[in-house]
Amino acid sequence: MDLNNLAMVWAPNCLRCPSDDLKVIFTNTQKEMEFLRTLMLNLDTESVNGNYKLKDYFSLRHSLHINKTKLLIRGGTVVNHDRSFEADVLCENGIITEVREGIEAPDAEIVDATGNLVMPGGIDTHTHMQLPFMGTVAVDDFYYGTRAAVAGGTTMIIDFVLGPNGEPPLQSYTKWRQWADEKVCCDYSLHVGITWWSDIVAEDMEILTKSKGINSFKMFMAYKGVYQLDDHELLQAFKRCKELGALAQVHAENGDIIAEQSKKMIELGITGPEGHEMCRPEEVEGEATNRAIVLANQVNCPLYVVHVMSKSAADAIVSARRRGCVVFGEPIAAGLGCDGTNYWNKDWRHAAGFVMGPPIRPDSSTPDYLMNLLACGDLQTTGTDNCTFCAEQKALGANDFRKIPNGVNGVEDRMSVIWEKGVHSGKMDPCRYVAVTSTNAAKIFNFYPRKGIIAVGSDADIVVWDPNAKRTISSKTHYQAVDFNIFEGMECHGVTVVTISRGKVVYDHGQMKVVKGSGRYIPRQCFADAAYMPILQRDKVCQPQKVEREPYTGPVVSIP
Numbered sequence: 001m002d003l004n005n006l007a008m009v010w011a012p013n014c015l016r017c018p019s020d021d022l023k024v025i026f027t028n029t030q031k032e033m034e035f036l037r038t039l040m041l042n043l044d045t046e047s048v049n050g051n052y053k054l055k056d057y058f059s060l061r062h063s064l065h066i067n068k069t070k071l072l073i074r075g076g077t078v079v080n081h082d083r084s085f086e087a088d089v090l091c092e093n094g095i096i097t098e099v100r101e102g103i104e105a106p107d108a109e110i111v112d113a114t115g116n117l118v119m120p121g122g123i124d125t126h127t128h129m130q131l132p133f134m135g136t137v138a139v140d141d142f143y144y145g146t147r148a149a150v151a152g153g154t155t156m157i158i159d160f161v162l163g164p165n166g167e168p169p170l171q172s173y174t175k176w177r178q179w180a181d182e183k184v185c186c187d188y189s190l191h192v193g194i195t196w197w198s199d200i201v202a203e204d205m206e207i208l209t210k211s212k213g214i215n216s217f218k219m220f221m222a223y224k225g226v227y228q229l230d231d232h233e234l235l236q237a238f239k240r241c242k243e244l245g246a247l248a249q250v251h252a253e254n255g256d257i258i259a260e261q262s263k264k265m266i267e268l269g270i271t272g273p274e275g276h277e278m279c280r281p282e283e284v285e286g287e288a289t290n291r292a293i294v295l296a297n298q299v300n301c302p303l304y305v306v307h308v309m310s311k312s313a314a315d316a317i318v319s320a321r322r323r324g325c326v327v328f329g330e331p332i333a334a335g336l337g338c339d340g341t342n343y344w345n346k347d348w349r350h351a352a353g354f355v356m357g358p359p360i361r362p363d364s365s366t367p368d369y370l371m372n373l374l375a376c377g378d379l380q381t382t383g384t385d386n387c388t389f390c391a392e393q394k395a396l397g398a399n400d401f402r403k404i405p406n407g408v409n410g411v412e413d414r415m416s417v418i419w420e421k422g423v424h425s426g427k428m429d430p431c432r433y434v435a436v437t438s439t440n441a442a443k444i445f446n447f448y449p450r451k452g453i454i455a456v457g458s459d460a461d462i463v464v465w466d467p468n469a470k471r472t473i474s475s476k477t478h479y480q481a482v483d484f485n486i487f488e489g490m491e492c493h494g495v496t497v498v499t500i501s502r503g504k505v506v507y508d509h510g511q512m513k514v515v516k517g518s519g520r521y522i523p524r525q526c527f528a529d530a531a532y533m534p535i536l537q538r539d540k541v542c543q544p545q546k547v548e549r550e551p552y553t554g555p556v557v558s559i560p
């Protein structure tokens with residue numbers, strides 16, 4: 001039987017388990033069900049409506065000495081964020097149990113990593129699988145999207161719950177969980193978008209943090225009339241995040257300017273994709289990034305700026321960090337691997353394929369600039385904003401760039417693009433690469449060391465990586481469902497050889513071995529050390545102090 005299915009059983013109040021919901025045991029046959037029942041009853045369980053609720057998930061993991069699944073990754077160089085070293089890696093039932101040279105495990109499945117790097121699987125901090133958006137739905141759903149992710153060496157995505165304005169966030173979260181749980185081929189987690197503001201939203205944020213494993217909320221400063229919050233609402237949302245110990249995230253663009261300037265473009269007869277960039281040039285992103293930083297800093301709330309696309313936005317983050325603000329920046333594969341001159345391409349479909357918000361910048365030195373900041377630690381994580389639409393969907397805006405569904409690909413190619421532009425180019429070493437593609441995300445979003453490192457006790461989410469092999473990216477060969485690839489023709493060093501998700505080979509030398517629905521939801525606790533340690537300390541030691549003085553006793557002018 002496939003013991004990975006046991007992951008579908010979990011314990012309430014256990015941090016390593018998906019949520020407080022009870023989930024049905026997932027088995028294929030009556031015999032397996034009987035086996036599971038025996039196993040469950042030997043453990044500390046409660047039976048609820050014929051399903052089993054484990055009181056201690058760890059006891060389940062420890063009890064799996066029967067029917068163990070073992071995988072030995074042999075002969076590679078382990079690369080973590082802090083060091084690299086020669087070692088074999090033994091995985092048992094989804095967990096790394098040994099990391100050292102010369103491991104013998106006669107009963108284990110062997111993955112030969114000779115000459116290759118063995119790294120923590122990539123964590124894509126920013127995806128929008130099957131997002132209903134701008135009148136259509138993103139074509140890479142949780143199945144195709146996560147299948148493509150593992151082909152590229154990514155073993156976890158963090159997607160965004162983005163309900164429509166007016167829908168309670170808890171309701172949106174439940175919908176996303178249903179969509180994702182039945183399709184994901186690797187582990188995933190969720191950020192929740194705050195697309196409107198009210199007391200209901202504030203209440204739901206508490207429930208989401210306390211019982212649904214959410215510790216990050218994204219606020220929009222753009223999409224006027226749809227998702228955009230004004231400054232007062234932003235401040236309320238930041239304050240709420242702070243109270244709950246969640247990380248505030250922002251989509252930083254000035255939506256009022258965009259609304260105004262896009263009308264102007266249309267009046268000028270500019271209806272093509274170049275209008276998309278021209279009505280939101282980089283200072284529009286820079287202004288909003290700086291404003292978000294100031295607002296968050298005023299309420300001592302840590303801030304995470306998603307999709308940093310421009311030098312101006314990056315500079316605002318870097319300068320705020322120099323002033324001591326707790327702010328993190330996430331460039332994405334599109335901004336690190338492409339430039340926005342594509343919006344001026346004569347082929348409409350090509351130009352529309354790059355339309356996303358904020359736009360990819362036409363200043364062709366931007367990708368290098370962002371990569372340098374990642375390399376030196378001024379920017380911290382990498383995502384993709386993967387949100388894909390085929391030609392006929394992009395064509396909704398054939399006569400008006402404002403109607404082109406915003407979004408690009410990246411989930412499959414992020415690891416290769418960053419290796420090529422970051423490591424192969426000589427900007428960063430492989431350890432820093434692991435930090436920006438995996439470890440830092442696990443720390444900032446609070447699931448380290450469960451993921452983001454190859455160490456005993458961590459989940460066996462691993463990529464075996466050939467740093468010297470090359471591949472050419474193309475929509476003709478990619479696994480994503482979308483019919484276009486913004487990295488078309490890019491030759492990348494650094495190729496995924498084998499991907500392992502929770503101890504199971506899911507991609508092997510070009511062969512896909514995923515199981516739909518086998519990924520798990522990863523709940524996350526609030527008050528991540530990486531974001532909140534300095535914040536809480538500042539609350540203690542940096543409170544404003546009044547000046548003790550004698551009362552004023554002189555005359556006071558009277559106001560009529």
Ligand SMILES: NC(=O)NCCC(=O)O
Nearest residue numbers: 128356357385387406407
């Ligand atoms: N970024 C983008 O263009 N599409 C996805 C929605 C969003 O995050 O803004």
Ligand SMILES: [Zn+2]
Nearest residue numbers: 126127128385
């Ligand atoms: Zn996004």
